[in-house]
Amino acid sequence: MEILVCVRRVPDTSENEIELNPAGNDIERDELVYSINESDNYAVEEALQIVSRVGGKVTVVTVGGDDDEEILRREMAMGASHGVLISDDAFSGSDGRGIATILKAFAQKGQYDLILTGVQADDGAAQVGGMLAAMLDYPFASLVNSIEVLEGRKLKISREIEGGNKEMNEIDLPCVLSIQTGINEPRYVGMRGIRQIASVPIPTFSASDLGVDPAAVGQAATKVKRVDYFVPAVGRGAEMLHGSREEIVDKVLELVAAKGGLK
Amino acid sequence: MPRIFAYIVHKDGVVDDSATELAFAARKIDPSASPVAILTGWGAGLDAACDTLRSSFTEAWKVASEPLVYPNAELVRKALVKVLPPGSILLVSHDHFGIDLAPGLSIKMNSAFVSDVLDITGVEGPQLNVVRQEFGGQVSAHVRCDISSGAVVTIRPGAFKAPAGASAGGSVVDKSSDVGVLSAKRRYLETLVPEVGDVDITKHNVLVSIGRGIQEEDNVALAQELADELGAAVSCSRPVVDAKWMEKSRQVGSSGKTVKPKVYLACGISGAFQHLAGIKGNPFIVAINKNPKAPIFQVADIGIVDDLLEFLPQLTNRVREMRCVAAK
Numbered sequence: 001m002e003i004l005v006c007v008r009r010v011p012d013t014s015e016n017e018i019e020l021n022p023a024g025n026d027i028e029r030d031e032l033v034y035s036i037n038e039s040d041n042y043a044v045e046e047a048l049q050i051v052s053r054v055g056g057k058v059t060v061v062t063v064g065g066d067d068d069e070e071i072l073r074r075e076m077a078m079g080a081s082h083g084v085l086i087s088d089d090a091f092s093g094s095d096g097r098g099i100a101t102i103l104k105a106f107a108q109k110g111q112y113d114l115i116l117t118g119v120q121a122d123d124g125a126a127q128v129g130g131m132l133a134a135m136l137d138y139p140f141a142s143l144v145n146s147i148e149v150l151e152g153r154k155l156k157i158s159r160e161i162e163g164g165n166k167e168m169n170e171i172d173l174p175c176v177l178s179i180q181t182g183i184n185e186p187r188y189v190g191m192r193g194i195r196q197i198a199s200v201p202i203p204t205f206s207a208s209d210l211g212v213d214p215a216a217v218g219q220a221a222t223k224v225k226r227v228d229y230f231v232p233a234v235g236r237g238a239e240m241l242h243g244s245r246e247e248i249v250d251k252v253l254e255l256v257a258a259k260g261g262l263k
Numbered sequence: 264m265p266r267i268f269a270y271i272v273h274k275d276g277v278v279d280d281s282a283t284e285l286a287f288a289a290r291k292i293d294p295s296a297s298p299v300a301i302l303t304g305w306g307a308g309l310d311a312a313c314d315t316l317r318s319s320f321t322e323a324w325k326v327a328s329e330p331l332v333y334p335n336a337e338l339v340r341k342a343l344v345k346v347l348p349p350g351s352i353l354l355v356s357h358d359h360f361g362i363d364l365a366p367g368l369s370i371k372m373n374s375a376f377v378s379d380v381l382d383i384t385g386v387e388g389p390q391l392n393v394v395r396q397e398f399g400g401q402v403s404a405h406v407r408c409d410i411s412s413g414a415v416v417t418i419r420p421g422a423f424k425a426p427a428g429a430s431a432g433g434s435v436v437d438k439s440s441d442v443g444v445l446s447a448k449r450r451y452l453e454t455l456v457p458e459v460g461d462v463d464i465t466k467h468n469v470l471v472s473i474g475r476g477i478q479e480e481d482n483v484a485l486a487q488e489l490a491d492e493l494g495a496a497v498s499c500s501r502p503v504v505d506a507k508w509m510e511k512s513r514q515v516g517s518s519g520k521t522v523k524p525k526v527y528l529a530c531g532i533s534g535a536f537q538h539l540a541g542i543k544g545n546p547f548i549v550a551i552n553k554n555p556k557a558p559i560f561q562v563a564d565i566g567i568v569d570d571l572l573e574f575l576p577q578l579t580n581r582v583r584e585m586r587c588v589a590a591k
Binding site (some may be wrong): 017142172185 | 359364377395402404408495521555561566569
């Protein structure tokens with residue numbers, strides 16, 4: 001099975017305190033730790049596990065710039081056969097629809113049976129996979145947390161729905177799936193593995209390579225534009241406890257006891 | 264101003280709580296709007312759901328077709344493309360169904376898409392102004408959406424609390440004949456309910472709940488020791504289940520359990536809205552997190568910025584001491 005996994009490099013929100021820049025038009029990025037988007041990493045692992053069961057190859061693709069090569073190399077060190085960077089000044093500032101348009105053009109240059117994305121990235125929009133599927137006229141399923149390959153170019157998948165329930169579906173190939181975290185246990189990638197991949201050239205595709213009309217993507221084509229970032233005025237907010245740890249512990253227990261939280 | 268529609272989720276004849284939230288969101292886009300509810304389905308359940316909506320919408324469009332008996336997003340999308348007038352604004356709840364339906368629908372409608380909207384600040388000409396969150400809820404963004412060719416907008420559950428209002432006295436319009444034959448390349452099979460775990464976190468008054476901040480599987484014991492002293496249970500947020508450190512049955516959130524404790528100790532939990540959606544009954548929330556920007560501090564009663572792995576054992580010891588003193 002030929003599998004394409006669309007990935008993105010994002011600031012790791014679990015490791016970073018996000019601050020706004022003075023102009024409020026972006027976050028302060030200088031000190032941020034970046035990594036592959038968490039659910040994208042699960043998607044790559046899932047692709048690798050499928051290929052190890054039924055054969056085939058995994059290609060990892062991202063739309064971005066030179067800095068984004070590091071995550072392609074990381075996923076290649078996990079076992080992906082190919083890493084591809086799609087990069088062009090014309091792509092800068094694309095919204096979700098723009099990114100899906102670019103990925104569609106790339107997907108159509110190959111013969112992919114299955115296209116995976118992570119369920120959502122740092123903007124929390126959860127949009128590119130569903131848009132890409134609609135553009136390709138492929139079936140789509142979101143929040144996928146298990147995949148079984150069936151006979152006759154079909155998959156049996158489960159989706160994570162409310163209350164921990166699983167919605168079981170059969171879906172025809174080719175299709176697009178957005179992968180939920182927890183679907184598998186992504187393998188560890190050591191520095192040694194990444195070093196071995198360090199000198200492998202990463203092919204780069206531009207707008208003209210893909211036949212993408214620059215007017216259909218990028219900042220000018222967006223239907224959805226972010227005006228600014230802001231930190232919302234906190235309504236009630238927590239009463240922050242200060243002092244020594246001993247004092248804080250006593251205060252917490254006093255309050256918890258008052259709420260009926262101590263036996 | 265384009266017409267505003269709200270796609271209403273229902274099950275067994277009961278309309279989802281999001282229906283009134285979508286009606287309220289529609290009025291925030293246009294206070295003079297009479298938003299139209301759209302429901303898809305089949306049989307008596309659909310009729311009952313349509314009937315219920317008369318109280319919150321002036322008009323409900325019923326789309327009945329046997330393949331729509333289960334809300335398969337691909338079939339619902341095909342039905343909506345046929346029924347919705349071009350250029351409409353469609354509101355959908357940002358839940359597992361909305362995530363499945365909405366992005367692809369926006370492509371097929373050739374309209375703008377903006378998701379997980381927390382607030383709507385108004386319309387200026389062809390622009391709809393909304394508020395979203397990014398970076399795990401650490402910052403918000405003002406976003407401008409071009410609605411000149413319509414829009415699909417998903418609304419964060421719980422973000423639009425409608426004031427109780429008078430009945431809208433709506434009517435039901437049958438649009439089923441617009442839909443025609445429906446078929447899909449994805450077919451619903453069944454819904455699997457998870458096995459009940461060893462501990463039922465929904466039955467406990469006090470929960471020691473752990474998130475990504477617990478860092479390692481071995482550290483789960485620190486939370487268990489505190490829970491044992493407090494007579495509490497240990498619950499968790501999604502990353503702990505993803506890492507396979509706890510069973511799915513211990514997860515609090517929209518894709519896990521809904522809990523109603525009196526006291527909730529959120530230990531190393533960032534406070535994603537999907538997690539908060541599982542905490543009901545307005546418990547006393549104590550949040551411990553090393554990141555002072557963590558969104559959990561916006562909803563907690565008491566906040567402590569500290570290293571969990573040092574704070575938890577000290578808290579456990581102090582509970583133990585107090586109980587020894589009490590026993591004497």
